[in-house]
Amino acid sequence: MSFVVVQALTGLADAASLFLVAVGLSLVFGVSRIVNFAHGSFYMLGAYAAYSASAAVGGGLLGFVAGAATATAALAGLGLVVEVGLLRRLYAAPELLQLVATFAVVLLVQDLALAVWGPEDLLLPRVPALSEPIIVLGHRLPLYDFVLIALGPLVLAGLWLLLSRTRWGILIRAATEDREMVAALGIDQRWLFTSVFCLGAALAGLGGAIHLPREPANLMMDLGIIAEAFVVVVVGGMGSMAGAYLAAVLIAELRAFGIVLFPEITLVLLFAVMAVILVVRPYGLLGRPDVAGPQPSSFDPHPASAARQGLRLAIVAGLVGLVAVPLFAGGFTLQVMSEIFIFALFAASLQFILGIGGMISFGHAAYFGLGAYGAALAVHHLNASMPLALIAAPLVGGLGALVYGWFCVRLSGVYMAMLTLAFAQITWSVAFQWYDFTGGDNGILGVWPAPWAASPSAFYYLSLAVVTIAIWLLRRISAAPFGFALRAGRDAGDRAEALGVDVRRQRWLAFSVAGAAAATGGGLYAFLKGSVFPDVLAIPMSVDGLVMVLLGGIDRALGPLVGAATFTGLKITISSATDLWRSLLGGIIIAVVLIFPRGILGTVGGQRRGGAK
């Protein structure tokens, strides 16, 4: 019994940092609808800043407090820079484009932290005053755990006072409810957004600082916390501070007891619980339906039309050009081009649900990865030939999408995005831990192409053909009545229902088609690389897909192709040339989104129509 109490107290202490990071994320999202991937980077920088400040003051309790204060202030300042310098310029863009911008910030911060603080973990020297033992029912707990346990509710209360008792708070709440109305009342939204973003960044910085006595500042903190913070925000309910606290406690306790009861499945536990909660309570524990996230109607206002004659010729000419590439390109170039084709299909399938279906997926890698694993497992366990394995890929991925999609399409906006993420993470953990079947993190090796497709040019033609056909099919589907019904459901769900469109079924089928298309690419990817590892299912792969779609232009049919070619081409070229590729890539992405806020093609096309919005 005493063990249960002590374990519960430890869980409560663990919840503090998580809550601080998540509540900032939730506030920012509630007001400005920004899905801020860089929030984890703020947390990491908070830890580093606190370390440096504490060392400058000479350590000890005073140093720690000074460090935490400095981190909070410094991150508020950085939040100001990021908001004013970058995000403010993007509010008119499709809402998810800000996600790409914050992704670029993540890349920049990774190199920045390495350059400033060096590669080694920085452990804050023990602060004796904080590690003073307190005896609880015969167990020893450090005093600091009790500080943390108190801090969560204190911050929650402070925020509640700020939001309910100050004019600024009232404006923030009004903006969360209805942004346009606040603007119509003559409130300068821009500074409202800026101040909330600074507050969010400061909270993340404080979250990093208070974690410092328990974890050394290190370069993996950013990506380590961001997924969990999103989980907390969504489980608690977007925009709900009390919900965020509740969810942070729930998740921390879950882990504290999970490691005792199921020590080996802690990886999956978090996401499994989120999936269950979202299925049962679609808007989180304390969330409300009206804060569902980016409004799908902001995507793709123009229905697809069949390509005109002249354009068809241009496309055919382009294909002929691609067919001719192997005549003069070297083997490595051909393999990179094959990889670009594969990612183009991945991005096109994501755009199909995102742009036309209005469904956001943060877990599209699940289907790409299921395809890759489907092909690899067919080869590995069934000795399947390459064509058979390539056919197995879309079957496995499509089936996965059919099952997951059934749950996901019931939700919308960011809630749906997070449920897709949960399923992707569950799939990832299964691939990661099921050693006998998937090879675990050591993957499946020896998935090389059959002799007829082994040469770089043969594989190039194979991928070109498969990808062209698959993308053409996606285009056909979106130009068919099915596609128009899908758009109808996206733009005006109720009206579409009234007209007899089964919107949910439509979305479900579209989700599955996209899954199968992504999986087709995944199958090719397995053979291109010769091996499959759980990475193909992981969050970075999903993020890459989103970045490609948004970079190219979410509402442009060729957007995913341009995005895939730009992103993949740049990444391979730059990372081969310099170790500073992350900041270079991040810088280029920022430049691109600032110059082309509707994506590379979106801006070009938008101007032709005299601006789309």
Place this chain on the structure above:
Amino acid sequence: MITRRDALVLALALNVAALGWPGFAARGEAAEPIRIGELNSYTTFPAFTVPYRNGWQMALDEINAAGGVLGRQIEVVSKDDGGKPADAVTVANELVSRDGAVLLFGTLLSNVGLAVADFAAQRKVPFIAAEPLTDSIVWEKGNAYTFRLRPGTYVQAAMLAEEAARLPAKRWATVAPNYEYGKSAVEAFKTLLSRARPDVEWVGEQWPALNKIDAGATVQALAALQPDAIFNVTFGTDLAKFVREGENRGLFENRVVASMLSGEPDWIDPLGAEAPEGWIVTGYPWYAIETPEHTAFRQAYMQRFQDYPRLGSVVGYTTMKAAAQAIEKAGSTDAEAIVQALRGMSMMSPLGQIEFRSVDQQSTMGTFVGTLTVQEEKPRMVDWRFGDGAAYLPDAAETAKLRASE
């Protein structure tokens, strides 16, 4: 809607993609120096890979200053593998196809090493895996083109098990990161310790997710098992968190801990004066190894980089030397000749004579086992001894069985 301009931009993007690589026509071997390809997780794990890079660069300069091999200089084309197996395959492909590398070396993560090893077998390029710890790279999934330098999980666990068997402790608990390295380390340690001490009782296991240990909760769960001793496999930030919460909660009082790799400066130095005293660890006491070959290496390294060597430095240095010696011995840059030369090749390393066993292409490089303590605010290993890898690796017959699937 697709417009003509969209199509134009796409064509442009693809053209840039196609033309972006200067390697349209492979530069090939016409150039005078011998090209060797190197890849490692420089951006993902800089703490481990930067000292490693220093190591191989020092070796490279020594080799070239001495006239290179086969009368030619050696040029190393080094790239970041991004810490991901799929990206690493692209990089390896670039090194071989475009840069004309006759041999590959490097990698840190086990799965990256495995992916490159498989690529090497497919493309028939010799590959020396420098740092991956997984033993399947030379055993279950070993192939004819892949060699590994660093002692793997099994050897490290075997040395710790030997020490652990001498302790009175009977009730053992384990804590290890939940992935292949942690799993195989625990399995090897349990098997070997139980074999030496059938009276040992395994009272429980903790499997924190890699880099995500809930340290307080894990420490309490371990304490609740009331073990006499703990076998630890966590490293990096997990180790720092585990040690701090363990000290806070008194987990290590009157308990012995046997810990993998925790004597390597690469992992233990961030803990500084808070390194846990009394732990039995495998590691690298660079400050106290006074063999002529190591002293020479350490002096040269410290003089050049104004920093002390980490284990990664030794590994990088030795791998580079092994590559050069193999080409020299082969007498050509032909892949098969290099592979033949590497099999059974013996050479001098800063840690003494090593040999790439012909049975599994694993080097016999050994490691150090000793007790962790703190001297002058720094983690130090005392009472250490060196264990030769040859003495701990399974013998030829047993290894052949492990490699049977080849």
